[in-house]
Amino acid sequence: MIKLLSTDFDGTLIAHDEQPPVLPGLFDAFRALRACGVKWAVNTGRSLWHLDEGLKREFHFPIEPDFAIVEERDIFLRASDGGWEPLGDWNGRAARDHTELFHLATPLLAEVLSFVERLDGASAIHDKGRFIGAVTRTNADMDKLCRFLDQLRARLPMFSYQRNTIYVRFCHEGYSKGTALSELARHLGVHADNVFAAGDHHNDLAMLDGKFAKFVTCPSNSCEEVKLAVRTAGGYLARGIASAGVLEALEHFGVWKNGVASV
Ligand SMILES: [Mg+2]
Numbered sequence: 001m002i003k004l005l006s007t008d009f010d011g012t013l014i015a016h017d018e019q020p021p022v023l024p025g026l027f028d029a030f031r032a033l034r035a036c037g038v039k040w041a042v043n044t045g046r047s048l049w050h051l052d053e054g055l056k057r058e059f060h061f062p063i064e065p066d067f068a069i070v071e072e073r074d075i076f077l078r079a080s081d082g083g084w085e086p087l088g089d090w091n092g093r094a095a096r097d098h099t100e101l102f103h104l105a106t107p108l109l110a111e112v113l114s115f116v117e118r119l120d121g122a123s124a125i126h127d128k129g130r131f132i133g134a135v136t137r138t139n140a141d142m143d144k145l146c147r148f149l150d151q152l153r154a155r156l157p158m159f160s161y162q163r164n165t166i167y168v169r170f171c172h173e174g175y176s177k178g179t180a181l182s183e184l185a186r187h188l189g190v191h192a193d194n195v196f197a198a199g200d201h202h203n204d205l206a207m208l209d210g211k212f213a214k215f216v217t218c219p220s221n222s223c224e225e226v227k228l229a230v231r232t233a234g235g236y237l238a239r240g241i242a243s244a245g246v247l248e249a250l251e252h253f254g255v256w257k258n259g260v261a262s263v
Contacts, residue, residue: 001263002038002215002255003194005030006069006181006207007246009044009051011200011221014059015242026243027062029250032261034066041067041184043177045164045203048076048084067184072162072203073175075184090183094175101172102130105159108152109170115148125169133161133169142166163202178206181213196253198246205229215253219245 007013014021030040042065044051051068055061068076068084074091076084086092102109109131116122121137122145136142145168149161160173177199185195197213199205200222208216208226210233217236218226227237236252238245250256255263 001194002033002196002253003190003263004185004188004196005033005038005040006043006177006184006195006197006213007040008177008199008201008204009042009046009054011242012198012204012219012246013042013243014054015221015244018241021059021242022061023243023247026247028259029247029256029261030063032259033250033255033263034063036261036263038255038261038263039066039188039190041065041069041181043069043072043181043197043199043204043207045070045072045162045167045169047071048074052084069177069180069184072169072177072206073171073180075180087184087187090180094172097172097174101158102170105156105170108156108159111152112145112149112170115145119145125167131170133167135168136166139166142168165201169203176206177204178209178212181207182211185212196249196255198249200226200242202226208235209233210235215249217246217249217252219243221245 048070051070066078073094075087077087079085116124116134119141123135124131125133153159158173160171162169162171192212193214195213196215197207198217199208200219208229216230216233218230219238219242221241230237236249238248240248
C-alpha cells in the first residue's frame, strides 16, 4: 500500500522534448490517489523558487504537491496561505551542518576549484560567496570531476556531492533526496514499505536503492546507473518516457488501474 509519493521533477515528471511535457493522465492519477489520502512530494535539485516557476509558469500544473524537497536537501510543506513553510527544524539543521562542512572542506574546495578551472568550458557555481558546485561542458567531463571528488572524499568523508547530468552540487553526506525523504516519511508516520519513489538521474540514486522507499521506479530516459539501482532494488523499469513511465509504474504497483485509484 502506497501512502507517500516522492517524484523527481525534470526528466521524471517532465519530458522537456515531448508534447505535452506531462501526460494529463498523470494529473488524474495524482488527484485520485491524493483523494484517497496519499501525499505527494516533488523531490528535486531545483531551488524552491525554480520549482514554483516550473509548476506554475513553465508547465502549468493543475495540481500542487503537498511537499517540496528542494536542492536535494530542504523540506517544505504547503502552508495554509498557499506558500511554503519549512518542515520542523530539518532545514535549519541542514544549514548548520553545511556551514560546518564548507568550513572544514575549504582546502579540498580549493583543489576542486583548480580542477574545474582546468576543464575546458567548465564553470564554478557560487552562491552567497560560497563555491557550491560546478557545471561542465560534457557528461564525460562531469564523470572526470566526480571521480576527482570521490578521491577527495577519502580525506573528508562528510564531503559529498549530488550530480545531475552536467551539474554537480557539493553537500554534507547526511543530506540527499533519500535522507530528506526519510525525514518527511518520519514526520508523516509513514514506513518505507509504503513509499513510492521515481527518479531518472544520479541525484535520485539516494532515494531509489530500496532503503527509503519500497516501490521504486525510473522512466526509460533514465541514466544507466539509475536503471541498475532500480533493478537491484527490485523496482520497476518503465518503458515510457518521464510521466508516461511514472503512470506505468503506478499501474505496475497496482495503485492506479483504468482510471481508478486503489490504495
Ligand atoms: Mg531528473
